[in-house]
Amino acid sequence: MKMPDENKLAKQKKRNQSIAFWIFRLLSYLIVAILFAILSFIVFKGIGVINWNFITQMPEEGMTKGGIFPAIVGTLCLVAGSMLFAFPVGVLAAIYMNEYVKDGIIKKIIKQMTNNLAGIPSIVFGLFGMSLFVNKLHFGDSILAGSLTLGLLALPVVIRTTEEALKAVDNTFRHASLGLGASKWQTTRSVVLPIAFPNIITGLILSIGRVSGETAPILFTVAAYFLPKLPTSIFDQAMALPYHLYVLSTSGTNIAESRPVAYGTALVLIIIVLIANLLANGLRKYFGKKVKMN
């Protein structure tokens, strides 16, 4: 066999490598560039209308003037409500799946179902929420119905992140606790959960980001087209940022005039999601340090 020329081969290798590197590099730059483009577009368009009044006042004159305060409050209510539902249910379900169920057919089925749940389009959640919560359970268009619908949407995310967090806890911690005569629940509560906590909380906050941006599930369950007052109970309708944005850009009284308000709303929404993400990072680092393994 004739051996290839070594110098030539080396050159060829080097060239191939640098081509590949450049492709990767460009792609990753592209992602950053797109993100940057979207953000700067929104900021550029929206920053003009943002001021203290914008975030604390009611909308006025067919939503072309005034603020978006009720939409902010509505979104916060929905986020809180959905988490109040999804967090305990999701975490308990994940604990059950990871700590209690033995490997086998049941575990597989639950897992598959959770994955399927995650794959359902959000508009279907909206329809389901409407027929179950709004109509069947007679909650009406309300924060309660919207929160539960959003909660259902967030459930698979919470379950999956919690499960991953629990899985990441080294088994010897469980064995050490059980080895001292502790019960499974004692072990989970006082050893496993504290260790998994930073990762669980990260999952929770990421799902907050997701929930706060959803439009479809709230469309039929809670969102008010225009409601210049704050909700007083969980059975009230409410405005919400993503829906408000949708309304402003598609069916407002005067789409052209309300454009700046729409961009302002988008900016506020993005900032809320961004804050949630930063919070997630900060909390993970903070709690992570507390239970740091060597």
Next chain:
Amino acid sequence: MSHLDIELQQLKAETIKMWTLVNLQLSKAKEALLKLDKDLAREVILGERRVNAWELKIDRDCENIFALFNPVAVDLRFVLAVLKINNNLERTGDIAESIAKFVINVDTDFDKKLLEITRAVEMYDGALFMMEEVLEAFDKLDTALARKAFQQDEILDDINVKVNTVIADYIKNHPENIEPPLYLISVIRKLERVGDQAKNMAEEIIFYIEAKVLKHRSKAEKKKE
């Protein structure tokens, strides 16, 4: 104190016990020789069994320490030294026994003047003294004391060299009584060996404490060290 320390300390205690027993054997044999006390000599011969038992025990303990603890550095030198000292002690024990056998075999009308003119008693005392001193050096980790053994050994060698002419003269003068002086010369040779054993043990002690190998060096060199 660590587990290994405890084991090493036990090994040292055992070695000192064996050493004391060997010294006792030697001095009993001397007593028997001076008084031609055959009962005491028999006692020495019985005692040799205990010396042998000690040797086996210390050997086994050294083996276990090597196998179980993998000693290094000073610990390793200590176990190596004990292993060799054990060997030397056992041989010294054999010497005590053979002196005792000589006492049993010799006629009771043994001419005690022989002991005087050959300086056998003086030599015996010297050998015993060496054994005691080297033991103390081992116990107290005193290398200066161990080094004294080298000088002491020279005195024993000196007596050993001179004994030939003394015995030859005696045989010429007492041609009717040849056996006792011949026996005695072998005792003297044995005492000289005791000195050598003590010297070897002193070298082992210096090796253990100072990590210096003094074996096969000339006397002048040893003194310089």
Next chain:
Amino acid sequence: MYKIESKNVDFFYGASQALKNINLAIKPNTVTALIGPSGCGKSTYLRLFNRMNDLIDNTKIGGQVLIDGDDIYAKGVNVDSLRKEVGMVFQKPNPFPKTIFENVAYGLRVNGITDKKFIEERVEETIKQVVLWDEVKDKLKKSAFELSGGQQQRLCIARALAIQPSIVLMDEPTSALDPISTSKVEELIYELKAKYTIVIVTHNMQQAGRVSDTTAFFYMGELVEYDNTKTIFTNPKVERTQNYITGRFG
């Protein structure tokens, strides 16, 4: 009277047999080392004594494991109280995400002890027992993660001892520690022997020699040889044992 006895013990993970007909008896207040190459079944065997293998799905045991003469796999055995009797220390130091004090108190608390004074006394006593008191007495309220690896492992030993077991199982307790910490833990094992029966799995042959009274050599799920450690290390009866301890394996 033996502290631990196993009679014709077989153990299966699913269809594969991990232990084959193990017969072994351990006297009280001794240290027994289980040695052998990875996957020989020694850790599995160790975990039989506090039924830790129960936590793995799809396993099956045959034969008998007796502790103080009672079959711990018999019907009606309370696994929690068995585990109180049989403490365990793991390969990697794994203190709980709690304070130093609470780590040691944990076993007492989960077993329903609430008397504050008793807990405090017991914690102090146990930390002293593992020769850690002087190092931690001023930071009992601090997180256990602030301790060094070696200190953490001694804390884990204290955690296991606090509930006063009579048997302590150790699964390669020093494999994640530096030599100084290792020798501290080894000294501890040697001292603890007076009060406990200790079974230790180790990959470190020298460690088995240093700390144990008896040694069991496992190979491919079988007990090849079980004897006094001195005999195993100076004159093993089976050639395979000799090959293993001299490093001429395979």
